[in-house]
Amino acid sequence: MTKPGPSTALIHHPFRAPEGWDAVPVPVHKASTMLFKDTAQLNTPKTRDGISYRYGLPGTPTTYTLAARIATLEHAEHCVLTPSGLAAITLTSLAFLKPGDEVLLPDNAYGQNRHISGSLLRRLDISHRFYDPLDLPAFQALLSERTKLVWIEAAGSVTLEFPDVIGLLKASRAHGGVRVALDNTWGAGLAFNAFDLLPDAEPGLGVDLSMQALTKYPSGGADVLMGAVCTRDIALHRELVAMHENLGYGLGQNDVEAVLRGLPTIALRYRAQDAATRELARWMAARPEVAKVFHPALPDSPGHAHWRQVSPEGAACLFSALFKPAFSPQRIDAFVDALQCFGIGYSWAGPMSLAVPHDMSRSRSLGLPWTAEEGGTLVRFAIGLEDVEDLRADLARALQTLAG
Template sequence: MNDAPGDMRNERLGPVYGIEDLSAATELRRAIADLERAADAWLVPSGLAAVTVPLTALLRPGDEVLTTDAAYGPTRRFLKRHLGARGVMTTFHSPDASTGEILAALTARTRVLLIESPGSLTFEMVDVAALAAACRERGVITIMDNTWAAGLAFRPLEHGVDVSVQALTKYAGGHSDLLMGSIAATDPMLRREIADTIEDLGWRVSPDDAWLALRGLRTLSLRYAEQARSAQIVTDWLQQQPEVSRVMWPALPGDRAHALWNRDYTGAASLFGVVMKGGDEAAAHAFMSALTLFGLGYSWGGFESLITHENGQISMRNRPPQIEGQLLRLHVGLEDPADLIADLEAGLEAWRAPS
């Protein structure tokens, strides 16, 4: 086949520049758009970039963002450090705020309501559909971080949200071997702003990573359901342990967010919080160090179980929650739940041991 110089800029023949999406990324974008029920979807190099790109695209100096005080730590940092230095103010509402209280916090300057439901680390939920409808009436754009539901158990666009983002690094990838985020939208104006920002910033993903994410999507629904089944077994066991004060997981009957989860969601991520009865950092670290199946790591959603200690991160909030003791965040992978419970028993034994 002979190359023709006149074809180099002919977009009808495909990408004309190497940074544009090639075949694997194009197929992945189509798959994510279908999953999210969106008119279009875009890929960026990380889950954090999936949040920061639409914020960058849609906010201008003098605008305001309203979001939960339980926001994902790096998102909070971007809002305060990067956008704050560029004239965009952020207001944080209480993670436990009602729909009316959140709407009352909107001002004439509020351009975006950034939703995390469940909230990071403490798993509060909000009435997404009610907030989206009210914001649309007020001309406020809604962006939702939907990583916990993986675009599978909850579809924000079907509930009136303008932009849905998620970290494909986690459940969609599923094998802890890639970094990627997705952004999905339907409104033509928002799509143009987001697409232009991605083009200007040069945020693209490699063909190999796109292929890995396509591979992960093939088993997403099976892994999501099986890991939730295992998480149910593990959380039921944890609630019976005398060292545990409570488990924060919306799928649990009795959880403060259960009614909203039961109404709107078709499944649950296998990520939850465990509040211990008292203890200190040394006890929490002893617990974690005694584990052999639960790895120490942040990037949940893959096949392996993980644990983190989170008292330090929740102390960064404007109004840190008053909890009964040490806060551990657990992610249940694809290991046998009986083996995971045996591992946690070893952790509890270390927790009980004298320092």
């Protein structure tokens, strides 16, 4: 071969990192095209339980490294990564539901899970119904021959009721033929073991599938969108992988690198934000402007006893404050606007604290956990990594806007 031109020389450059070279950071493998040593290897690709190096879309060594670590975090055996938490929810529902089936959702489910159930799944002739996560008899009455998937959120979205996870699991198991999927974004694999909720009393009692938005705690930087679905069952994992391939989900390897970089500090961040959140939730509950604070560790928060049963050590970084009905939504907006240490935006578990007012009347089907006489506007707070005293002072100063 004659001396190659500059483009050829750059594409076929002979330098390779030495075999066995190792470092703390995981190497970032970026590729769409995978190369085979010959046509025989091309025609006999090796795929093992979802790990495939035939093309870059299913994953690279970087992707599969993150998947393995998320499985460990979730106390699972297998993990599939998706481009977002919503994509993980969609993957789970499409993998295990077919026309004519039914899915049961908690009434406090993540809004986008409610949305896809009423739009995408409905177009596929998959029905859905909502249940009260604190009313076990009513949940049992909803289970039918069509019920094939039950979603659980612990804690619930925005209002943070902690469900009767043990009761819901046992009822689903007794019914037979029902798979249970947990949105474990709040617990992050740290607050409790979703696959073995009562290891001392009933070993093995757990969910079939656990998903979480890696956008939140695993990343921790508020700069990545990603999701994951984990399981201990290889058959369920293979169904997820098959649907994953059909949907063509792919991940940017720089995003994968960012989550890998955030994982080593996840436990430290979770504990720090948990402790700060509990302190601020208790302080907010004592304020005269506030009717009620929703936080699973507070004794009067809905589902507190269920939280103590499975997750007494972990309570994440969220609390919601229900303001007294005397304060109009416009005045609550002014309070939020007056905050300086709290950003106004969605998501949570990043370094910056956030505050968002919520109109709950548009996101519940079975009614609100309070009456109009008890409370008015709800604000969800996500506590970041700022100094607690700075956050408390900011809240106190902004609350003065309500005095007028």
